[in-house]
Amino acid sequence: MGKWSNQINGRGNWSFTKYIYDNLYNFQWINRENNEIEDNLILTKSISLERVEQYIYFKDIFKGEYFSKLLEIPEALEELKIHMPEGYKTKEDIIDVINSRALNPNLKALDMSLPTHLNFVLISLNLPPHEGEVNDPMEYIVDALEKKYTKEENN
Incomplete structure (x- = not known):
């Protein structure tokens, strides 16, 4: 497998990966601000180009910006309080838990299962x-x- 990456205008990187055994080439545009893949293209040996679908993941949903809007709904806030660890009952506490790095492995495991x-x-x-x-x-x-x-x- 060969890999090449090039920064463009400080906004992001084009990443190129060649998978030798599968005769596949993968081009990705990675946004530098949020380090997320915004475009993902696969080129096959037969020179056909197809766009790879980006799935929705829990880590994409569990962001403070979404939860701060959700927490404005009193019923949603009360429901979330029930599921929070002991001592985490305010809006700010809930957003801190959602933004914590400790939550990421659990979200990834949930995505995989x-x-x-x-x-x-x-x-x-x-x-x-x-x-x-x-x-x-x-x-x-x-x-x-x-x-x-x-x-x-x-x-």
């Missing part, structure tokens, strides 16, 4: 289990929750 344990997560959220194949489990959960609460609001 989600495809194989999707039905368990759905059932624990009082959602019906899925049937068939799911391409992006997190997107499926978000859509299912949205349908559930939209349906409840309309009743």
Whole structure:
């Protein structure tokens, strides 16, 4: 595997990786401000170009900016307080826990287990289990929750 990276205009990096055995070439644009991959392209030996889908991960959702908006809803704040460690009950405490580095390995483990344990997560959220194949489990959960609460609001 060969790797090359080049910084462009201080805004980010193009990263190029050649996977020798698979005859694949991977181009990635990495935003320098947040160090996240914004564009991910794969070039195959047959010179076909395809865009790789970016899945939704728990670490993307568990950010202080999203939680600060969520914590403005009194019911959401009370629900989150129930699940917080002892002594972490204020809005600021919850945001500190969400932003802590200690949470990242747990979120990564949850992301990795989600495809194989999707039905368990759905059932624990009082959602019906899925049937068939799911391409992006997190997107499926978000859509299912949205349908559930939209349906409840309309009743």
